[in-house]
Amino acid sequence: MDWFSDSDDSTAGFATTLTEWYEHHKRDLPWRHTQNPYFIWLSEVILQQTRVVQGRPYYERFVAAYPSVQAMANADERDLLRLWQGLGYYSRARNMHKTAQYVAGDLAGRFPETFLDLLKLPGVGAYTAAAIASFAFQEKVAVVDGNVYRVLARVFGIEEDITTTGAKKTFSVLANQLIQMSDNPATYNQAIMEFGAIQCTPVSPDCLLCPLQQRCQAYLTGRQRMLPVKSKKTAVRERYFNYIVIRQGDRIALKERTQKDIWQHLYDFCLIETEEPLEAFRELPEGKTLNWVLQEGILKGLSDERTQVLSHQKIRARFWLVEVPEGRKVVLPDGLIFCKPSETERLPKPILVVDYLKSLRF
DNA sequence: AATCCGGGGGG
């Protein structure tokens, strides 16, 4: 399909209009004051599937903690994950560390400078490679993110399902045709994303004050709400987490999550997952060592159900607080280790666990 | 091509 067929003039102004809009409406964001690829890369990884307001404070903390790619390469991965705590999609932090070590160790601290070379970095896909290539190195390659899908789908009236491979190709080709009309690819890329985030929002876009109103197919046909087309709804699976919080004195037993599951390499408590909710302490399945802990321990509390919703799962968790008398020699089940409060604080944990620990102090 | 991977905020 040729999106330019009827009028070259109307689309020629697209990049210009967006760029002008951007100069008047852009937010003042810290990563917009640098062309250093390290900071650009850091901001883009943080902002993957993450709103600016949520990611920004993390960006500030990462810049302060790791002012250079060498500093990040030398960091302990656990500390990186701890700083990432609460952002989600934790493999991003681990891929970020791998890339930092590769750039610092094998490339003498110099980031790759082209889209194709950037694409080879762990955790850097088509979007992030385009962002770095254009923002840091002025390469004329279009970013295609959720904002771009929405803006292009509406302005050009594209009804392809954005979850399909064919549509991704369509949008990428169009976006790269459009960026050719701009003499400043970095600003243009920023502009179209900012426009999607502020003006052409998913629900109730501000069409009445939109500079593209009269050439927006969605507006002209009243289909803003229908575009972009996105078919697949994620199925959410329910899971029941029964946490045994073993405490002796001020120490609590924690365990690294190493299995192929959510929250990989984060720390939580002794976990017994069941197909159905458990209502009573005695219903817990018995493991040999755990059984001993439960026999010798004293049940100090059972929390109400807490839920944590993930993109594909809904976790329903209850916490059994079990106190083991001090001075008692305890053999903890599989992989659990007693941690002092300062150690516990230092380890990366799911928000579900962080919130429970906060409640324990009161 | 499908599925998985977090957490939060807005309507």
Add this chain to the structure above:
DNA sequence: CCCCCAGGATT
């Protein structure tokens, strides 16, 4: 309740 966010890796 629903949507989706400056996506990427794995299967």
